Amino acid sequence: MKKLIAIAMTAAVFAGCSSDKAGKLSTPNVEDFNYVVEQFADIQILRYRVAGIESLTLQQQELLYYLTEAALQGRDILFDQNGKYNLTIRQLLEAVYSSANVDKNSDDYKALELYLKRVWVSNGIHHHYAGDKFVPGFTQEFFVNSLQALPQEELPLGEGESFDELMAVILPVMFDPSVKPLHKNQAADADLLLTSASNYYEGVTQAEAEAFYNAMKDPNDLEPISYGLTSRLVKKDGIVQEEVYRVGGKYSDALEKVVYWLEKAAAVAENDQQREVIEKLIEFNKSGDLRTFDEYAICWIGDTASRIDFVNGFTETYGDPLGMKASWESLINFKDLEATKRTVIISDNAQWFEDNSPIANEYKKDEVKGVTAKVINAAMMGGDCYPTTPLGINLPNANWIRAAHGSKSVTIENVSEAYSQSVKGTGFNEEFVWGPEELEMLRKYKFLTDNLHTDLHECLGHGSGKLAPGVDPDALKNYGAPIEESRADLFGLYYMADPIMVELGLLPDEEAYKAQYYSYFMNGLMTQTTRIEFGKNIEQTHMRNRQLITSWVLEKGKEDSCVVLQQRDGKTYVVINNYELVRQHLGELLHEIQRIKSTGDFPAAQAMVEKYGIKIEPNLHREILDRYEALKMAPYKGFVNPIYTPYFDNNGTFTGLSIDYTEDYADQHLRYSRDYSPLTKK
Numbered sequence: 001m002k003k004l005i006a007i008a009m010t011a012a013v014f015a016g017c018s019s020d021k022a023g024k025l026s027t028p029n030v031e032d033f034n035y036v037v038e039q040f041a042d043i044q045i046l047r048y049r050v051a052g053i054e055s056l057t058l059q060q061q062e063l064l065y066y067l068t069e070a071a072l073q074g075r076d077i078l079f080d081q082n083g084k085y086n087l088t089i090r091q092l093l094e095a096v097y098s099s100a101n102v103d104k105n106s107d108d109y110k111a112l113e114l115y116l117k118r119v120w121v122s123n124g125i126h127h128h129y130a131g132d133k134f135v136p137g138f139t140q141e142f143f144v145n146s147l148q149a150l151p152q153e154e155l156p157l158g159e160g161e162s163f164d165e166l167m168a169v170i171l172p173v174m175f176d177p178s179v180k181p182l183h184k185n186q187a188a189d190a191d192l193l194l195t196s197a198s199n200y201y202e203g204v205t206q207a208e209a210e211a212f213y214n215a216m217k218d219p220n221d222l223e224p225i226s227y228g229l230t231s232r233l234v235k236k237d238g239i240v241q242e243e244v245y246r247v248g249g250k251y252s253d254a255l256e257k258v259v260y261w262l263e264k265a266a267a268v269a270e271n272d273q274q275r276e277v278i279e280k281l282i283e284f285n286k287s288g289d290l291r292t293f294d295e296y297a298i299c300w301i302g303d304t305a306s307r308i309d310f311v312n313g314f315t316e317t318y319g320d321p322l323g324m325k326a327s328w329e330s331l332i333n334f335k336d337l338e339a340t341k342r343t344v345i346i347s348d349n350a351q352w353f354e355d356n357s358p359i360a361n362e363y364k365k366d367e368v369k370g371v372t373a374k375v376i377n378a379a380m381m382g383g384d385c386y387p388t389t390p391l392g393i394n395l396p397n398a399n400w401i402r403a404a405h406g407s408k409s410v411t412i413e414n415v416s417e418a419y420s421q422s423v424k425g426t427g428f429n430e431e432f433v434w435g436p437e438e439l440e441m442l443r444k445y446k447f448l449t450d451n452l453h454t455d456l457h458e459c460l461g462h463g464s465g466k467l468a469p470g471v472d473p474d475a476l477k478n479y480g481a482p483i484e485e486s487r488a489d490l491f492g493l494y495y496m497a498d499p500i501m502v503e504l505g506l507l508p509d510e511e512a513y514k515a516q517y518y519s520y521f522m523n524g525l526m527t528q529t530t531r532i533e534f535g536k537n538i539e540q541t542h543m544r545n546r547q548l549i550t551s552w553v554l555e556k557g558k559e560d561s562c563v564v565l566q567q568r569d570g571k572t573y574v575v576i577n578n579y580e581l582v583r584q585h586l587g588e589l590l591h592e593i594q595r596i597k598s599t600g601d602f603p604a605a606q607a608m609v610e611k612y613g614i615k616i617e618p619n620l621h622r623e624i625l626d627r628y629e630a631l632k633m634a635p636y637k638g639f640v641n642p643i644y645t646p647y648f649d650n651n652g653t654f655t656g657l658s659i660d661y662t663e664d665y666a667d668q669h670l671r672y673s674r675d676y677s678p679l680t681k682k
């Protein structure tokens with residue numbers, strides 16, 4: 001902790017100065033680092049260590065800095081995409097939160113603070129994961145009175161708009177539970193666009209939107225653009241039309257800032273390939289032409305030599321009920337050279353793994369090409385990657401580009417480190433792990449084996465095996481995803497216990513894999529259901545596949561008791577009695593799952609997923625939820641970013657970077673709203 005304060009003071013003293021004292025970057029030790037920022041509602045806010053930042057060259061530091069600025073400029077875009085009034089509501093809430101005229105000890109104020117913190121987490125007024133609208137714990141009267149006490153010029157009023165007019169629009173959106181209750185409606189019997197709160201469409205019915213895009217599609221086009229990816233579809237004067245996200249178009253004020261920083265980044269790119277990537281992205285932001293977007297994506301896949309890499313722009317389509325329109329996100333990162341050695345070793349031995357896999361020979365690839373995945377550390381998160389962030393990313397999304405040019409797959413090491421460190425001291429493992437022997441195993445090997453499992457899953461698992469001739473790759477339909485994720489997970493689990501792991505230097509000894517087996521089974525059979533409301537089924541693909549694998553093996557184990565659920569003092573635990581037998585069953589399941597995939601056996605896939613992957617045993621679920629609740633832990637995690645300060649000499653030449661980890665959650669968001677808010681009314 002002392003070390004962190006020292007770094008912060010250095011930054012404060014020298015910020016803005018031309019100084020050769022700049023650039024003294026270092027990474028705090030895990031033991032000294034303060035991972036937990038705060039916890040509220042159902043979320044815990046963490047910090048992440050930007051490990052290894054001191055190993056970047058001066059030029060890389062400069063590039064990193066410009067990219068982090070570009071990452072922060074898109075925050076408002078996401079708020080607006082998530083709901084038409086989100087930016088206005090955020091401004092109103094922040095105005096009351098920061099007001100000197102309100103009683104900060106009142107229950108209403110405290111409830112408003114909580115509500116605002118949740119809005120910051122979700123980039124809007126709907127829960128970031130569940131999608132339901134937050135219920136304000138403060139009264140409408142308190143909100144209106146507090147706003148009225150503020151100078152009018154501090155309020156986000158439109159041209160000629162009165163306070164009462166603004167309230168007439170905003171209050172129902174916030175306080176009436178029947179107005180846009182869901183961010184994204186997924187119920188099949190409703191118009192998905194008219195019943196969803198997200199702002200990708202305006203005044204357009206689902207049928208109109210589908211007709212609009214179907215008319216554009218050419219079924220003979222083998223290289224189709226991602227139709228509608230970067231635009232808002234609206235009906236104006238009776239005509240359905242796109243508002244394209246670009247400089248000079250929709251979100252121009254934000255995209256101009258993004259382009260400004262990208263141009264600076266392009267000037268200090270590490271190599272020509274990376275410069276071309278950045279320039280293509282700039283070109284796309286200016287034109288909005290989706291052909292250019294595809295050129296950019298292909299160029300980005302080809303940039304494997306650079307140390308620094310990034311995502312910046314409209315990427316994932318989870319927020320659109322029709323799955324076409326992308327939300328804005330950014331992740332700035334650099335390769336963890338030491339950890340990436342793991343993935344290189346794995347990829348170099350890809351053929352050996354394929355040849356020795358426990359699947360039928362006819363489904364093995366004669367020549368397997370390992371995907372070169374890399375391990376990265378995040379340096380800045382923005383848009384839809386902030387403050388909740390993924391553990392791994394695999395892009396681009398366009399199918400034809402993936403087939404023709406491949407994809408890049410990353411594991412985010414420092415995010416996974418923060419997750420695992422945040423569990424320490426919570427009593428979670430002590431509550432759910434069977435005994436001291438298992439606890440010690442997890443303490444020693446869990447982090448290592450978790451990461452290795454992710455590497456095996458991504459580098460080899462998905463790429464292994466082949467379809468029988470003539471089998472349609474989409475034959476498993478909605479069961480395809482959990483079957484495929486099971487396959488990749490099983491591949492990793494099976495090999496984790498192979499002596500080759502020690503031979504290749506990937507694991508320190510032949511006991512280490514047991515930590516992965518124990519934690520995987522504890523998670524799959526019990527603790528992952530802490531994220532699911534009582535009475536509900538498992539919906540999320542990875543959660544389905546984890547339960548599928550573990551409950552299938554549990555059932556197999558009824559004959560040999562290799563793994564059992566055992567009671568002690570009225571509590572249920574996972575006990576693994578024979579790790580070798582567990583491995584054997586995992587191999588048998590991999591054999592069967594590969595057969596299902598390779599032959600496109602839909603009925604078998606359906607039976608497997610429905611029987612093992614979806615339903616939760618209610619008595620056990622209740623018990624797990626009660627035990628979890630007693631620990632007072634939060635099921636979701638979010639992050640604060642570090643602050644980077646650049647240093648320049650009198651000629652404007654970059655001389656170094658400093659990093660400060662001490663900013664707290666509310667301060668960060670208020671600063672972002674002040675300094676990185678190109679779309680709000682000022």
Ligand code: ZN
Pocket residue numbers: 457462485488
């Ligand atoms: Zn996967």
